[in-house]
Amino acid sequence: DQQVKQNSPSLSVQEGRISILNCDYTNSMFDYFLWYKKYPAEGPTFLISISSIKDKNEDGRFTVFLNKSAKHLSLHIVPSQPGDSAVYFCAAIGGSQGNLIFGKGTKLSVKP
């Protein structure tokens, strides 16, 4: 039973436009959420995180939004660049869980 779901396996956007990656979770005890970026044949890199006491966290071109009532978070990348093309993983932690629970990832392709 997946506790963290990324329902879109892939997303394609034009350079300069906004990329929106979505993530849903089922465990209401999760209180910290993270996004990782992964290039092929490399380890994931931590990108941005958000605590459940906030609804938005921004870092440069990357913004994460959290909607606790809907158990939904999203990552916005503006403007998108070709170098952003990668697989993005959503992860969550909280409650009795000391480990990160990862989604299956969304592959983002940014076209020049």
Added chain:
Amino acid sequence: DGGITQSPKYLFRKEGQNVTLSCEQNLNHDAMYWYRQDPGQGLRLIYYSQIVNDFQKGDIAEGYSVSREKKESFPLTVTSAQKNPTAFYLCASSPSGLAGVGGAKNIQYFGAGTRLSVL
């Protein structure tokens, strides 16, 4: 330079052979993790260790073994019992692996990975 080092980058296993993947970190992190990634799949947790001399099974521990004799090191052995070992293996560490310590302390940092193939 602080970080997580995995070696080797590529590894080949013969039928019936055990192989060991190395993971070393100099970040002074308490917790370490091993994941497996298959094509088109997410990250699946094999084993994790919250502290030295202790480790726990993850979701897919069968056919694997680990040790945590030193804080910096968490080697993974892929045994002959693992019938489908071909995958990309990732090691990670975090300042803490305990629940409730504060989210940022559970952020995991990953190594560059080891690709294991069967001959």
